[in-house]
Amino acid sequence: MNTYWRLLGFAKPIEKYAIPYFFYTLFYTIFYTFTFMLIMPLLNTLFVEDQLLEPVTALPSFALNTDYFRSLVNFLIYRVFGTDYSKMDVLIFLSVFIILMSFLSNLFRYLGQRVMETMRVRSLQRLRNRVYDNVMGLHVGYFNNERKGDIISKISSDVQVVQFCITNTLLVAFRDPFMIVGFLIALVMISWKLTIFSVIFLPVVALVIGSIVKRLRKSATAAQERFADMVSLMDESLTGIKILKGYNATDYIRNKFHDINGLFSRISLSMARRQQLASPTSEFLGISAAAVLMVYGGSLVLSGDLEASAFVAYLSIFTQITRPLRSFTDSFANINQGIAAGERVLALLDEKSKITNAPDAVRMTGLHDEIEFRDVRFSYDNKEVICGVNFKIRKGETVALVGPSGGGKSTLSDLIPRFYDIQGGAILIDGVDIRQYDIESLREYMGVVSQETILFNDTIANNLRLGKQDATDEEIRQAAVVANAHNFIMETEHGYQTNIGDRGMKLSGGQRQRLSIARAVLKNPEILILDEATSALDTESEKLVQEALNALLKGRTSLVIAHRLSTIHNADRIIVIEKGRIAEQGTHQQLMERHGIYARLIEMQQVEE
Numbered sequence: 001m002n003t004y005w006r007l008l009g010f011a012k013p014i015e016k017y018a019i020p021y022f023f024y025t026l027f028y029t030i031f032y033t034f035t036f037m038l039i040m041p042l043l044n045t046l047f048v049e050d051q052l053l054e055p056v057t058a059l060p061s062f063a064l065n066t067d068y069f070r071s072l073v074n075f076l077i078y079r080v081f082g083t084d085y086s087k088m089d090v091l092i093f094l095s096v097f098i099i100l101m102s103f104l105s106n107l108f109r110y111l112g113q114r115v116m117e118t119m120r121v122r123s124l125q126r127l128r129n130r131v132y133d134n135v136m137g138l139h140v141g142y143f144n145n146e147r148k149g150d151i152i153s154k155i156s157s158d159v160q161v162v163q164f165c166i167t168n169t170l171l172v173a174f175r176d177p178f179m180i181v182g183f184l185i186a187l188v189m190i191s192w193k194l195t196i197f198s199v200i201f202l203p204v205v206a207l208v209i210g211s212i213v214k215r216l217r218k219s220a221t222a223a224q225e226r227f228a229d230m231v232s233l234m235d236e237s238l239t240g241i242k243i244l245k246g247y248n249a250t251d252y253i254r255n256k257f258h259d260i261n262g263l264f265s266r267i268s269l270s271m272a273r274r275q276q277l278a279s280p281t282s283e284f285l286g287i288s289a290a291a292v293l294m295v296y297g298g299s300l301v302l303s304g305d306l307e308a309s310a311f312v313a314y315l316s317i318f319t320q321i322t323r324p325l326r327s328f329t330d331s332f333a334n335i336n337q338g339i340a341a342g343e344r345v346l347a348l349l350d351e352k353s354k355i356t357n358a359p360d361a362v363r364m365t366g367l368h369d370e371i372e373f374r375d376v377r378f379s380y381d382n383k384e385v386i387c388g389v390n391f392k393i394r395k396g397e398t399v400a401l402v403g404p405s406g407g408g409k410s411t412l413s414d415l416i417p418r419f420y421d422i423q424g425g426a427i428l429i430d431g432v433d434i435r436q437y438d439i440e441s442l443r444e445y446m447g448v449v450s451q452e453t454i455l456f457n458d459t460i461a462n463n464l465r466l467g468k469q470d471a472t473d474e475e476i477r478q479a480a481v482v483a484n485a486h487n488f489i490m491e492t493e494h495g496y497q498t499n500i501g502d503r504g505m506k507l508s509g510g511q512r513q514r515l516s517i518a519r520a521v522l523k524n525p526e527i528l529i530l531d532e533a534t535s536a537l538d539t540e541s542e543k544l545v546q547e548a549l550n551a552l553l554k555g556r557t558s559l560v561i562a563h564r565l566s567t568i569h570n571a572d573r574i575i576v577i578e579k580g581r582i583a584e585q586g587t588h589q590q591l592m593e594r595h596g597i598y599a600r601l602i603e604m605q606q607v608e609e
């Protein structure tokens with residue numbers, strides 16, 4: 001129930017929608033019922049001698065029966081034609097009246113739907129934004145465990161399903177009950193005896209339909225989960241399309257997709273079957289009830305208790321009443337489906353970032369002295385990967401991390417911008433624990449250039465501007481010049497305005513690297529964290545990238561995960577990380593003389609080259 005109210009909270013302010021919706025529905029019901037009531041005078045005019053011929057000259061006082069209705073129509077005819085009119089006049093009058101009523105009822109129906117649609121779109125928009133904003137605020141570690149596809153499917157398809165919960169509320173609370181009551185009033189007006197008789201059938205009809213759709217909610221959840229799997233797989237396979245093709249593994253991934261899709265479709269099908277069963281069943285039950293009514297109502301007509309025309313009108317209205325009744329029960333079923341999806345969406349919305357500002361966080365004002373790792377310990381889940389690391393990077397120094405794969409170099413570099421929080425020891429900048437700094441201010445002074453060049457499907461200029469939102473075109477150009485990127489950018493079709501495609505697919509590896517370096521140059525951070533790319537570039541491209549890197553490193557405090565010999569040579573200090581510990585440290589010269597792990601790594605690299 002809580003879920004329900006929270007979801008409804010997104011349709012804010014609810015009264016802005018509910019109140020007009022209520023009135024539109026009220027008018028719709030009145031005019032709609034009127035259209036059917038007009039069957040009575042119409043039939044009487046056609047089939048009964050001398051009907052409607054005595055004019056009613058004063059507005060009749062209200063009573064809940066057909067006589068009142070008949071007098072009302074006669075009175076209206078009197079107002080239009082006076083006392084002198086023929087059956088044909090009445091016929092035309094009634095037809096125009098029916099057209100008018102039908103026009104009004106449909107107008108109000110349309111207005112009601114407009115309100116509903118606005119509420120649906122606006123509340124989904126609000127919900128989607130909130131969820132996306134929350135996801136963007138989550139700590140990096142969250143994305144290790146939660147699959148991307150799952151998140152995407154929650155924001156896209158689950159949110160879409162939530163609409164049932166929100167909009168059907170209006171139907172259930174503000175439309176269907178009034179329509180049912182409206183129709184019932186009309187039925188009572190025509191014959192209260194018959195109505196009491198038929199009211200017995202209505203709950204039976206409702207109960208049967210209700211039981212059919214009760215189990216929908218469970219299938220809905222399962223279907224949404226399978227859908228998430230499918231989005232995940234699609235995302236993975238599109239990202240890895242080259243590898244899949246290169247390994248001739250498209251059949252493997254195809255089969256996997258077909259399996260998940262099969263499962264999803266089976267669940268959807270069984271859900272749809274049950275859902276669709278509701279409508280024919282209620283229709284059948286409605287007609288059956290009408291047939292039973294026919295016997296009782298017929299006997300009233302035969303005994304002279306009820307006019308034949310009134311009975312016909314009664315039957316037509318009675319069949320209409322099953323419609324709101326059906327939509328009432330359907331809506332309940334859909335609300336459950338919406339709540340199931342809503343629970344998943346709200347869970348994502350309730351997810352809190354594990355890395356937040358301390359209550360007394362201070363703004364960092366720049367790096368003045370040094371960064372210190374003091375007995376730092378860190379584990380992913382329960383696996384300790386950094387086991388007591390101590391070192392310092394003084395302002396202006398370039399410190400290179402080297403060591404065997406899986407030693408923990410990337411992890412160490414992720415700890416400085418607080419992508420992850422450490423479990424033991426402390427990382428201090430100018431003697432202050434980084435957890436005491438305001439996170440945004442901490443990251444303001446850092447530039448991260450990762451091994452994987454992260455570019456977005458946007459123009460070159462916008463990709464660079466990520467480093468500095470308010471950069472001028474000239475600043476962007478200068479940064480590109482420093483990063484050796486300006487020339488190739490000018491050769492692209494629209495220069496800085498060229499779109500680089502998904503993940504920068506339209507560029508070469510070296511060009512992508514130089515763009516991500518240019519981005520860091522533009523940000524001009526005091527502290528640079530650089531994970532050098534290992535991917536092989538040809539000599540020319542390598543030279544351009546290396547020059548760009550040197551320009552980037554100049555005058556900055558840097559922690560570099562070094563793969564290139566040249567970077568290692570230039571570093572002020574080299575730290576060898578092995579199995580989460582510092583194995584050796586010193587300058588290139590000192591480490592070579594030790595003939596330890598470092599010397600071996602360098603030899604291996606030289607042999608390769």
Ligand SMILES: Nc1ncnc2c1ncn2[C@@H]1O[C@H](COP(=O)(O)OP(=O)(O)OP(=O)(O)O)[C@@H](O)[C@H]1O
Binds near residue numbers: 381410
């Ligand atoms: N997100 C993660 N969840 C769990 N374990 C992880 C995660 N990322 C890395 N690890 C583990 O932590 C250890 C250190 O990984 P890290 O990426 O820091 O090593 P590295 O020295 O940078 O390696 P490489 O040179 O190959 O990039 C490895 O054993 C790795 O399996």
